[in-house]
Amino acid sequence: MSARRIFTRPARLAAIAPYVWMALFFLVPFAFVVKISLSQAAIAQPPYMPVVMLADGWRGLVAAFGALSLDNFRLLASDDLYLLAGLRSLTVAATATALLLLIGYPVAYAMARLPRRWQPVAMTLVIVPFWTSFLIRVYAWINILQHDGLLNKILLALHVVSAPVVWLATDRAMYLGLVYSYLPFMILPLYATLARLDPALLEAAGDLGSSPRQAFWLVTVPLSLPGIGAGVLLCFIPIVGEFVIPDLLAGSDSMMVGQALWLEFFTNRDWPVASATAVLLLAILLLPLLVYDRFQRRQMRRS
Amino acid sequence: MADAIPTPAVEAVSHGGPLLRIEQVVKRFGNVAAVDGLSLDIKAGEFFALLGPSGCGKTTLLRMLAGFEAPDAGRILLDGVDIAPMLPHQRPVNMMFQSYALFPHLSVAGNIAFGLKRAGMPRREIGQRVAEMVALVRLEGLETRKPDQLSGGQRQRVALARALARRPRVLLLDEPLGALDRKLRESTQRELLDLQRRLGLTFVVVTHDQDEAMTMADRIGVMNAGRLEQVATPRHLYEEPVSRWIAGFVGDVNMFDGKVARRDGGRFAVAVPGVGLLNATPPRDPAGVEAVSVAIRPEKVRLSRRPPVADVADASINRLEGVVRDIGYLGGASLYTVALDGDAATLRASVANTARLDADAFPVGQRIAAWFSADDCVVLER
Amino acid sequence: MTAAPLARVSRFNIAALALGLAFLYLPIVILVIYSFNASQLVTVWGGWSLRWYVEFFNDRAMLNATFMSLRVAAVSATLATVLGTLAAVALTRGEGFRGRTLFSGMLYAPLVMPEVITGLSLLLLFVALGAERGFWTVTVAHTTLTMCFVTVIVQSRLGALDRGLEEAAMDLGCDPLRAFLSVTLPLIAPAIAAGWMLAFTLSLDDLVIASFTTGPGATTLPIRIYSEVRLGVKPEINAICSLIVGSIAILIVAASMASKLSSGRGGNAAPM
Numbered sequence: 001m002s003a004r005r006i007f008t009r010p011a012r013l014a015a016i017a018p019y020v021w022m023a024l025f026f027l028v029p030f031a032f033v034v035k036i037s038l039s040q041a042a043i044a045q046p047p048y049m050p051v052v053m054l055a056d057g058w059r060g061l062v063a064a065f066g067a068l069s070l071d072n073f074r075l076l077a078s079d080d081l082y083l084l085a086g087l088r089s090l091t092v093a094a095t096a097t098a099l100l101l102l103i104g105y106p107v108a109y110a111m112a113r114l115p116r117r118w119q120p121v122a123m124t125l126v127i128v129p130f131w132t133s134f135l136i137r138v139y140a141w142i143n144i145l146q147h148d149g150l151l152n153k154i155l156l157a158l159h160v161v162s163a164p165v166v167w168l169a170t171d172r173a174m175y176l177g178l179v180y181s182y183l184p185f186m187i188l189p190l191y192a193t194l195a196r197l198d199p200a201l202l203e204a205a206g207d208l209g210s211s212p213r214q215a216f217w218l219v220t221v222p223l224s225l226p227g228i229g230a231g232v233l234l235c236f237i238p239i240v241g242e243f244v245i246p247d248l249l250a251g252s253d254s255m256m257v258g259q260a261l262w263l264e265f266f267t268n269r270d271w272p273v274a275s276a277t278a279v280l281l282l283a284i285l286l287l288p289l290l291v292y293d294r295f296q297r298r299q300m301r302r303s
Numbered sequence: 304m305a306d307a308i309p310t311p312a313v314e315a316v317s318h319g320g321p322l323l324r325i326e327q328v329v330k331r332f333g334n335v336a337a338v339d340g341l342s343l344d345i346k347a348g349e350f351f352a353l354l355g356p357s358g359c360g361k362t363t364l365l366r367m368l369a370g371f372e373a374p375d376a377g378r379i380l381l382d383g384v385d386i387a388p389m390l391p392h393q394r395p396v397n398m399m400f401q402s403y404a405l406f407p408h409l410s411v412a413g414n415i416a417f418g419l420k421r422a423g424m425p426r427r428e429i430g431q432r433v434a435e436m437v438a439l440v441r442l443e444g445l446e447t448r449k450p451d452q453l454s455g456g457q458r459q460r461v462a463l464a465r466a467l468a469r470r471p472r473v474l475l476l477d478e479p480l481g482a483l484d485r486k487l488r489e490s491t492q493r494e495l496l497d498l499q500r501r502l503g504l505t506f507v508v509v510t511h512d513q514d515e516a517m518t519m520a521d522r523i524g525v526m527n528a529g530r531l532e533q534v535a536t537p538r539h540l541y542e543e544p545v546s547r548w549i550a551g552f553v554g555d556v557n558m559f560d561g562k563v564a565r566r567d568g569g570r571f572a573v574a575v576p577g578v579g580l581l582n583a584t585p586p587r588d589p590a591g592v593e594a595v596s597v598a599i600r601p602e603k604v605r606l607s608r609r610p611p612v613a614d615v616a617d618a619s620i621n622r623l624e625g626v627v628r629d630i631g632y633l634g635g636a637s638l639y640t641v642a643l644d645g646d647a648a649t650l651r652a653s654v655a656n657t658a659r660l661d662a663d664a665f666p667v668g669q670r671i672a673a674w675f676s677a678d679d680c681v682v683l684e685r
Numbered sequence: 686m687t688a689a690p691l692a693r694v695s696r697f698n699i700a701a702l703a704l705g706l707a708f709l710y711l712p713i714v715i716l717v718i719y720s721f722n723a724s725q726l727v728t729v730w731g732g733w734s735l736r737w738y739v740e741f742f743n744d745r746a747m748l749n750a751t752f753m754s755l756r757v758a759a760v761s762a763t764l765a766t767v768l769g770t771l772a773a774v775a776l777t778r779g780e781g782f783r784g785r786t787l788f789s790g791m792l793y794a795p796l797v798m799p800e801v802i803t804g805l806s807l808l809l810l811f812v813a814l815g816a817e818r819g820f821w822t823v824t825v826a827h828t829t830l831t832m833c834f835v836t837v838i839v840q841s842r843l844g845a846l847d848r849g850l851e852e853a854a855m856d857l858g859c860d861p862l863r864a865f866l867s868v869t870l871p872l873i874a875p876a877i878a879a880g881w882m883l884a885f886t887l888s889l890d891d892l893v894i895a896s897f898t899t900g901p902g903a904t905t906l907p908i909r910i911y912s913e914v915r916l917g918v919k920p921e922i923n924a925i926c927s928l929i930v931g932s933i934a935i936l937i938v939a940a941s942m943a944s945k946l947s948s949g950r951g952g953n954a955a956p957m
Contacts, residue, residue: 006371006390006861007778007851015775015788018768018832022791025829029806032813107705110698122702129709131883131933133890135907136926139914140712143719146918150715183709234797241799243893248914258801265805265897275809278802289794296793297786371852391855392864398856404849408871417867418857469857 030282037072037275072276082260082277086284089256092171092246093239096178100235101228103179104186108227109220111187112194119195123188130184138177138248145173145249174250178239186231193227194220230299233292240288241281257281320383322347322505323368323473328377330363337363339529340377345473350499350506352520354513356552360529365475365509369398381472392421397471401478403462405450411461412437412446418469436464439498456487463495467502476508480515492518513553517541525549541600543586547683550598557604557650559597560685570618571682573597577647582618583680594685603679604652606639606665610672619677623650627669639665641673713930720923737924747925750909754889757820757905761827762884768828769835769884770877774865776836777843795833803830804897811898818900826898827888834887835880842876843869882940886933 076082111122129137144150145167152164167173197220205215243258255263257277265274321344330338337360345351353361366372368379370391379387386394397418406414415436419429437443440460450458459479466474479495480488496519499506510516516523517537524534532552533545544550547558561575571583573595581597589595610622624644631638634656641650650673654664665671720738724731741747772792779785795803807826808818816822846869854864892907899905906925913922 006855007865008780008782010861010865011775011778011780012782014771015779015782018772018775018792018836019784019788021768021829021832022772022788025807025810025825026791026795026803029810032809033802033806036809103705103708106698106701110702110705113695113698114702122706125706126709128934128937129713131886131937132713132930133886133907133926133933135890135892135910135914136716136929137712139910139918139922139926140716142914143716143918143923144712180708180712183705187705237797238799241801243799243801244911258799261801261805271809274805278805281799281802285799289797292797293790293793297789369852369856371855390860391852392858392860398853400849400853402847402849404847404853406850406853406868406872408868417854421858421863465853465857 033275033278033282036272037279038069039072039272039275072272073279075273076276076280081255082257082280085255085257085260086280088254089240089242089258089281090284092174092178092256093236093242096175096182096239097232097236099175099179100182100186101232104183104190104231105228107183108187108190108194111191112197123191126184126187126191134181135244137181138245141173141177141180142168142248145176168249169251171250174246177245177249178242181245182235182239185234189230189234190224190227193224193230197223226295226299229295233288233295237285237288237292240285257284321345322349322382323507324378324380324383325364325368326378326380328364328367328374328379330360330367330372331375336529338367338374341526341529341531342377343524343531343534345505345507347505348503350496350519350521351508352516352523353507353509353526354516354523354553355511355526357511359526361509361526362477364526365398365477365507368473368507369396369475370394395469395471396473396475397466397469398475398477399462399466399479401481403450403458403482405458405461405465407450410447410449411442411453414450414461415465415468417465422469432468436468439467440464455482455484456491459483459491463498467498467504471504473505473507476506478510479508480512481510488515495519525552527552542681544598544681544683545587547596547598547685550681550683555601555651555653557599557601559599559648561595561597563593563595570677571595571597572618573682575648577645578623578643581621581680582677583682584619584677585680585682587681589682589684592684596683596685598681598683599675599679601638601651601653602636602655604650604673604675606641606652606654607672607674608665608669611674620674621677621680622672622674624670624672625650627665627667627671630665630667639671641671643673716923717927717930720920720927722920722923725920737920738928740921741924741928744921746904747906747909747921750904750906751925753820753903754906757824757827757895758885758888761824761831761888762881764824764828765832765835765884766877766881769832769880770839770873772832772836773839773843776840792833792836795830796837800830800891800893801897804894807894808897818898819903822898822900823895823903823905826894827884827891830891830894831884831887834883835877838880838883839873839876842873846872878940882936886936889929 107126111119111126114122142149147164147166147168149167151167152161155161155165201219201223202212202215205219206212210218240256241258242256243262246256246259247262257280261274261277261281264270264277323343323345325341325343325345328338328341329336339360341360341364353364355361363372367374367387370386370389370393374387377387378385381395386396406417409417412433415433416429419432424432433446437446440463442457442460442464445453445457450461453461459482463479466476480491483491492515495506508516508520517540520537522534522536523540525532525540527548533540533549535543540549540553544553550556550558559573559575559578559581561573561578561581563571564574564580565572569584569588571585573581573583575581575597583597610624611620623641625641627639628642628649629640631640636653636655639652639654641652643650652673721733721735722729722731723734723736772788775782776785776789776792804826807822807829811818811822850868850872851861851864854868855861859867890907891905892911895905896908896911899908906929910922910925913919
């Protein structure tokens with residue numbers, strides 16, 4: 001009956017409500033996504049039919065299984081659109097994540113080097129934008145980037161350009177929006193590992209003959225790998241499925257998977273294909289998600 | 304007495320039985336037995352120290368007394384009542400935590416009053432008791448401070464006052480002075496001892512610092528690998544260790560491994576290869592064992608340039624010769640390492656620097672005679 | 686050479702930090718400034734004015750969406766805080782229990798799961814259950830998402846807490862529940878409050894999941910804003926966004942002042 005065990009039983013009871021909630025509202029719905037993705041459009045079209053007719057009992061279930069088909073996935077495979085959307089999602093996410101790392105690392109590094117009492121202030125400053133609406137932050141950029149927006153005005157006034165540049169509805173704008181929106185997710189895990197780094201390690205590296213630059217590459221970077229991993233995963237995974245930013249900032253000539261799903265669902269009202277797209281997206285993210293899960297668990301064991 | 308905790312019958316003590324009896328207690332973590340069939344009696348009013356290297360199970364034992372761990376087997380009797388099945392809040396013992404575990408959201412007074420409120424003591428009495436405790440640990444004027452506004456020494460005293468406020472039958476202290484610096488530790492040792500004497504309380508202290516245990520405790524239980532190696536007063540522990548491990552763990556010791564050559568009542572002659580016969584009249588006889596070690600403390604070895612004039616046949620003195628190899632100057636004493644003739648062994652001798660010029664009485668390389676009394680030797684099973 | 690150059694902030698560090706923060710804040714500052722623009726054209730500065738704020742307070746549809754969002758956010762944040770705190774307690778104090786791996790997986794996955802997937806899957810569940818879509822479906826969906834954030838925040842605070850504190854409380858006469866209520870809960874209260882606020886703002890902010898799970902008559906503010914933004918920049922939207930940013934800023938400042946005040950007051954409080 002260690003203190004642990006004294007608390008263990010009530011603590012386990014505490015798990016029941018959130019456990020049931022998450023199982024019902026997070027886990028079980030995936031089954032429906034898979035089920036609908038295998039359904040014929042006719043059955044699953046609105047007005048919405050119940051997905052499983054429990055009243056029909058076992059025979060209903062058998063019938064339901066009989067009705068499953070891979071048609072939607074055949075459609076996905078036959079139309080370039082989805083394949084290209086998948087590829088584009090991956091390249092956009094990879095590029096944006098690389099940019100985020102490139103920009104986020106120096107900021108996190110600088111934060112970790114601030115005098116101790118300034119570090120919480122800097123951290124708050126990085127977190128606060130995360131509290132303001134995502135949509136608003138994207139919208140703020142539309143304000144700045146539009147044809148006669150602030151950016152073009154400044155560029156014209158400085159005679160950097162002679163005619164207004166098209167910023168909106170380009171990949172440039174999308175990357176800007178992605179970097180802007182996800183920067184705190186990159187900075188915070190990086191900062192967390194860098195702040196834990198013992199400065200004596202760098203002094204030791206210097207003492208053993210490394211220049212500050214060598215010490216950075218040989219000591220700081222390897223030791224901050226967990227932070228890099230966490231930051232990369234926290235940005236890469238959601239960006240692959242991003243919808244709002246590419247929808248509002250990128251051009252309409254190419255789509256990401258999230259946009260394809262949105263289009264199928266809201267515009268075409270084709271739920272089975274939307275679900276199949278969701279399954280495709282999940283499949284793309286399966287590996288990164290598993291890595292992320294292992295990461296989290298290792299992190300938890302350490303703490 | 305406004306003791307809020309129901310005190311079990313006190314007669315057990317008057318019968319002369321122990322206040323706390325630990326019987327064959329076992330605690331396993333996985334396959335490792337942290338406490339392995341340990342039995343121990345602690346008397347009322349005693350200052351008892353559990354001493355041992357880290358990982359020996361002493362903290363686990365203390366936590367079982369507090370109720371944070373339940374023994375897998377055995378009983379823990381307090382005044383004759385088995386408290387092993389009781390939860391921590393049901394036991395009339397209190398603990399002072401190594402980290403102090405002061406509640407950061409409560410003031411000094413709030414921390415001290417915490418346990419009294421739980422016991423349902425009336426407000427007025429709580430106020431009195433808190434004031435009394437604050438005075439006891441000399442924290443007057445700091446009642447409204449939060450723990451993070453206190454120095455390390457002050458926190459230590461709040462933790463002590465909080466644990467004492469409920470007038471526990473036994474106070475458990477987990478490395479109570481571990482977080483203090485050396486100077487403060489010495490003065491706090493005296494205070495703690497003084498407090499325990501004045502209140503007549505039973506203290507069980509866990510420590511890894513043998514000086515601390517020696518200075519404060521009435522008795523010391525030395526633990527190793529989940530078992531008690533020896534339970535004794537500090538003096539007995541040092542002068543009459545029962546095992547090689549104890550002799551080496553408590554203080555410094557020279558150890559000569561050999562075979563019993565002659566056994567005559569309490570007198571031993573032990574043949575040590577490369578050294579010769581060593582005479583010993585130990586306090587304890589490792590009966591029936593031939594492979595033994597002769598242990599002698601460095602401060603009991605005397606050095607001189609020439610061998611003592613005493614009768615060479617006198618079996619009460621051991622005489623060895625060698626060359627000074629190294630001198631460790633420690634201020635009050637110097638520790639000489641002597642390479643014994645035949646290069647079979649070295650001997651450490653601690654010599655008090657009683658005069659300023661003594662410090663380098665025997666330079667390195669000096670041929671020297673080392674001698675020690677058979678009465679000062681301890682013979683231990685190997 | 687001393688170690689100082691290695692351990693100190695360089696000019697490059699300062700520049701990186703300043704640029705990073707400027708990048709994060711400038712767009713929002715510009716947005717707020719333009720919300721006070723008197724001009725009909727978003728891009729032409731026509732002097733200071735509160736005109737667009739007045740416009741917003743006369744826009745019934747926008748106001749309805751705002752109230753809907755506030756209601757959803759308040760209810761879902763409260764539910765999420767209760768569930769998330771329970772989950773955090775279970776994860777930090779429950780040791781290894783059966784299904785713990787799945788439990789923690791279910792709590793961490795939504796943090797990175799693309800919202801389109803979460804939204805679509807929840808919608809399909811609601812349809813299958815035959816639930817009428819509207820206020821409650823959005824609220825349940827937001828609770829599911831935001832409780833994971835609450836869990837992470839509360840869990841990190843609980844994990845950092847000295848276990849000795851709970852033991853000390855029990856040693857001083859508390860049963861486990863009392864020990865939790867009188868010692869643990871006050872100490873993790875700031876994290877719980879922060880969790881609630883984060884859940885509230887995340888719910889207020891969400892477009893994608895709300896779009897999937899909402900029904901007729903339950904349009905939230907982000908859905909409304911999004912449909913306007915798709916048609917181009919409107920000064921009124923600037924005003925709404927500034928109001929949201931302002932209220933969140935006030936909330937954060939108030940929260941940090943409250944936490945400072947409570948710790949300060951505790952220091953001078955009466956002995957008990």
